[in-house]
Amino acid sequence: MVQLRNVGKHFGPLRVLKGIDLTIHHSEVVCLIGPSGSGKSTLLRSMAFLEEYDEGQIHIEGQLLGWQNADVEGPARKRAAQSKINQVRQNVGMVFQQFNLWPHMTVLGNVCEALQQVRKQSKAQARERALAMLDKVGLAHKAAAWPVQLSGGQQQRVAIARALAMEPHIMLFDEPTSALDPELVGEVLQVMKDLAREGMTMVVVTHEMGFAAQVADSVIFLDKGEVVARGTPQQIFHQAEHPRLQQFLQNYLDRNAFWQDGKDAAVP
Numbered sequence: 599m600v601q602l603r604n605v606g607k608h609f610g611p612l613r614v615l616k617g618i619d620l621t622i623h624h625s626e627v628v629c630l631i632g633p634s635g636s637g638k639s640t641l642l643r644s645m646a647f648l649e650e651y652d653e654g655q656i657h658i659e660g661q662l663l664g665w666q667n668a669d670v671e672g673p674a675r676k677r678a679a680q681s682k683i684n685q686v687r688q689n690v691g692m693v694f695q696q697f698n699l700w701p702h703m704t705v706l707g708n709v710c711e712a713l714q715q716v717r718k719q720s721k722a723q724a725r726e727r728a729l730a731m732l733d734k735v736g737l738a739h740k741a742a743a744w745p746v747q748l749s750g751g752q753q754q755r756v757a758i759a760r761a762l763a764m765e766p767h768i769m770l771f772d773e774p775t776s777a778l779d780p781e782l783v784g785e786v787l788q789v790m791k792d793l794a795r796e797g798m799t800m801v802v803v804t805h806e807m808g809f810a811a812q813v814a815d816s817v818i819f820l821d822k823g824e825v826v827a828r829g830t831p832q833q834i835f836h837q838a839e840h841p842r843l844q845q846f847l848q849n850y851l852d853r854n855a856f857w858q859d860g861k862d863a864a865v866p
């Protein structure tokens with residue numbers, strides 16, 4: 599469904615992604631973990647061409663993303679036409695740490711907006727689809743509310759409904775619960791678990807190791823722009839061999855140790 603081949607990315611002289619190879623299959627849930635600054639967001643954003651990767655190729659459902667000629671590097675690389683870029687990524691939905699709802703629109707208005715403006719649906723069509731998606735995230739009763747009247751967890755669920763309304767084939771999540779108060783994290787993770795169970799293809803950048811352990815088909819550990827380890831949750835969390843992964847997990851355990859009984863409890 600998504601294929602990355604030798605993908606690289608620079609910000610000026612800084613090389614933030616190095617030789618990333620990754621294949622994501624239909625209905626697969628991939629969790630990306632790694633220290634801050636390791637390139638997780640850049641990698642995820644590259645999959646929607648919100649960042650212009652400058653080496654290698656990304657294919658979405660068989661179509662080359664972003665470039666006309668991704669087999670060349672440097673200035674000879676030519677951006678594809680914007681209409682082509684939009685067409686290739688139209689089935690990619692994205693949810694960010696900051697939910698970015700429009701404050702001047704109701705919940706329903708937020709979910710309808712792109713259906714009407716981008717998909718050119720009639721108001722009635724958009725409304726029906728939007729209400730169905732709000733129902734899916736348990737917020738149909740908040741359709742007439744304003745974003746400011748919702749908790750952070752509810753706002754993030756609206757953002758998920760908004761992305762789902764566009765009927766994506768793959769959903770990308772970038773730390774969707776990191777901006778939330780701890781007691782609101784669970785309701786958002788539950789919506790994501792339900793989606794995974796329904797067979798949605800998902801790539802999730804997360805610090806929620808419990809979620810990754812429970813839901814991921816594969817976990818990828820990124821460090822300094824490289825894929826350092828990849829495997830099943832069992833392999834990554836219980837049979838970690840790479841010293842950098844071991845260190846990362848140890849840091850995570852140390853931070854969470856005060857309310858956990860021990861290593862096995864913290865990483866299920």
Ligand code: ADP
Pocket residue numbers: 609612614632633634635636637638639640641
């Ligand atoms: P992560 O999501 O894992 O924390 P990021 O992908 O955000 O990491 O960042 C990877 C590296 O790229 C960091 O060193 C960060 O400072 C740098 N970086 C990210 N975005 C930009 C940008 N727009 N301009 C320059 N450097 C950036």
Ligand code: MG
Pocket residue numbers: 638639640
């Ligand atoms: Mg990030």
